[in-house]
Amino acid sequence: MDIQKIVIVSPMIKELKAYIEHYKLDQEIRYLTEDSLAEKDLDWADAFCGFQIKKNTNYSKVKWVHSLGAGVDGFLYDQDWDDNVLLTRTVCSFGQRIGEYCLSYLLRDTQAHQEFAKQQKKKSWNEIPPALLRGKKVVIYGTGEIGRKVAEMLSVFGMKVYGISLSGKHKPDFEQVMAIDAHFSVIKEADYVINTLPLTDKTADFFDKTFFEQARNIGFINVGRGRSVVDEALLEAIDKEHVRFAVLDVFRDEPLPEAHPFWEHPNIAITPHISAVTTAKEAVDCFVDTLKRLETGKSLENKVDVQKGY
Amino acid sequence: MDIQKIVIVSPMIKELKAYIEHYKLDQEIRYLTEDSLAEKDLDWADAFCGFQIKKNTNYSKVKWVHSLGAGVDGFLYDQDWDDNVLLTRTVCSFGQRIGEYCLSYLLRDTQAHQEFAKQQKKKSWNEIPPALLRGKKVVIYGTGEIGRKVAEMLSVFGMKVYGISLSGKHKPDFEQVMAIDAHFSVIKEADYVINTLPLTDKTADFFDKTFFEQARNIGFINVGRGRSVVDEALLEAIDKEHVRFAVLDVFRDEPLPEAHPFWEHPNIAITPHISAVTTAKEAVDCFVDTLKRLETGKSLENKVDVQKGY
DSSP: OOOOEEEEEOTTHHHHHHHHHHTOOSSEEEEEOTTTOOHHHHHHOSEEEESSOOTTOOGGGSSEEEESSSOOHHHHTTSOOOTTSEEEEOOTTHHHHHHHHHHHHHHHHHTTHHHHHHHHHTTOOOOOOOOOSTTOEEEEEOOSHHHHHHHHHHHTTTOEEEEEESSOOOOTTOSEEEETTSOHHHHHHOSEEEEOOOOOTTTTTOBOHHHHTTOSSEEEEEOSOGGGBOHHHHHHHHHTTSEEEEEESOOSSSSOOTTOGGGGOTTEEEOOSOTTOOOHHHHHHHHHHHHHHHHHTOOOSSBOOTTTTO | OOOOEEEEEOTTHHHHHHHHHHTOOSSEEEEEOGGGOOHHHHHHOSEEEESSOOTTOOGGGSSEEEESSSOOHHHHTTSOOOTTSEEEEOOTTHHHHHHHHHHHHHHHHHTTHHHHHHHHHTTOOOOOOOOOSTTOEEEEEOOSHHHHHHHHHHHTTTOEEEEEESSOOOOTTOSEEEETTSOHHHHHHOSEEEEOOOOOTTTTTOBOHHHHHTOSSEEEEEOSOGGGBOHHHHHHHHHTTSEEEEEESOOSSSSOOTTOGGGGOTTEEEOOSOTTOOOHHHHHHHHHHHHHHHHHTOOOSSBOOTTTTO
C-alpha cells in the first residue's frame, strides 16, 4: 500500500510527535487535536491514525485507518464502515499489561491484602493463611491476543484456566475453550471470571442477571468494555453473593459519573480505564511497525475483521 | 536409619494426627502439645518432630529431629546442637508461597492499588498508568530453596533479579549473584529488596543504618526473620526516603507488640508471619517423605547444615 500523507489525531499529540520524529519517516504528517480535524485534512490524507473517529465524518476518503488503542468500538460500534478502508489496531504489550493487572487483583484476593490492612488498623495479629493460586479456576471471556496472554500468565501458577469464545475453538494455554452459548456449567465452578471481550452487538449487555445467577461467589474482573455489563445486575449479584467482589476498569460512561453506586460499594474496586493504557512510545512503535509492513507488503497481525468487530 | 518411636509436638496436633494416620506408618507415635512434653518422652523416642525445641532439654537422646517449619533458628539459634543428631526441615511449597506473597506486593505497587483505592474514596478519575514489572530491578537476599523460587517467579515477568549470598556463587534464575559483603553497588540501583535469609550470627541485625543508606527509595520486603532488621534503622530509612514502603511478615517479637511504631506507619504493611505458613497436610507430606528416605537410605534435600545454621 502506498501511504504518503498521514493525519494523526490524539490528545497526547506532542509526545507522539516526539517519538515519531525519531523514526525519520518519509511520509508527510499532520498532527492534530480532535477539535481541529476538518474534512479537508481527510481529503488531503492517505491514512488516519487516532483513538476513535468523529461521527458523521467521511473516513472512506483514506485508504488506511489505524487505532491507537486496542479496542476499535470507537470506530465500528454503531457506525458504518467502508469495507475498502483497511482498519488496524495497536496490539503491543496490552496482553502483558492486562495480565499483570488481573494477576495483581487475584493475588490481592488470595493473599488477603484487604483483611490484613483491616487487621493492621486494629493492631490485630490473626494468622489468616493465604491461598495459593494453584488449582483455582478462572474463566476468561475472549480468547484473542489479550485473553490468551492472560491465560498464559495465570497458567504458570497452576491455575485452571477456561476460555469462552464465539467459536469455542481450542487455543493453547486454556484447559478448555467453550462456545459462548454453552458455558454455564463452568461458571458454576469458577473462582474468578475475567472479561476481555470487545464490544460488539453480541457482547453488549452480555453479563446480565441470567449470567450472574450461575456464579457462586466469584471474583469478577472487567477489562473488556463497560457496556458488556448490566450494572444493576452486577450490584444485585453482589448482594446475593453470586459475586464476592468486582474489579472494574471499564464503564458504560467514562469517567464514571459521580452519582454512580459503584463508587461507594465496598466490594467494588474501580480503576480509571488504565489496565491497557497505551504509552506514547508503544503506540508509536506499533503504528510505525504497521506502516512499514504496509509499505513492504508484509502480513499484518493487527488487522481488524470489520464484520466481527475486532 | 532405623526409626521406630517418634514424638511429635505441635499446637495443631489433631490435624497432624489425622493426616499422618492416612499413611498407616509402622512407627509408634506419641502426639503431644509443647507443655506436656517431658524428658521421659525423649528417653523413649528415636525421633522428635516439632516447630522448635524447649530450652534446657536434652535432644541428643534422639537420632533425628525434624522441623515442621522452614526456619530452624528455633532449634539452633543461641543453642548448642549435638552434631550426632540429624536435623531436617520442611521445604515443600514454601518457595511458591513466599513467591506469591512477594509478587502480590510488587504488583500492588506497580498497579497502584493503594492510589486507586484513595481516588475511589474521593470519586476521582485520574489515569495513573500502571508500570510493568519488566525491567524493574529486585535484589533477593538468600539464594537457597526459597530465594531461588522467588527469583524464578519474578524472572518470568522480565524483572532483573540479583541474588546476594554468603558465597556469591552463581545460581540459575539470577542475573548475577554477589557475595554478601560486596553488594552495595546493586542496592543503589534496586527498585525492590527482598530478604529471605535465615537467622544466623551473620544475618542478625544485618539490615541496619549502613545498609539502608545505600538504598534509593526501594520497596523492602522481609519474609526472612525479624531479627535481621534493625527496626529503628528501617523507620529512619523511610523518613529519609531510602525506603519507599516496607512489607513485613516477620518481627523481632511475634506477635508484634501493640506499642510498636510499625503498626501505625502508613508506609508499612504488616502481615502476621503467614507468608510461608505450613498447612498440616504439607507438613505431614514432607515429614513422611523424609522418614521414608531415612528408612531406605535415600539422599535428603532438606538436611540442615548445623554449622551454617540453615
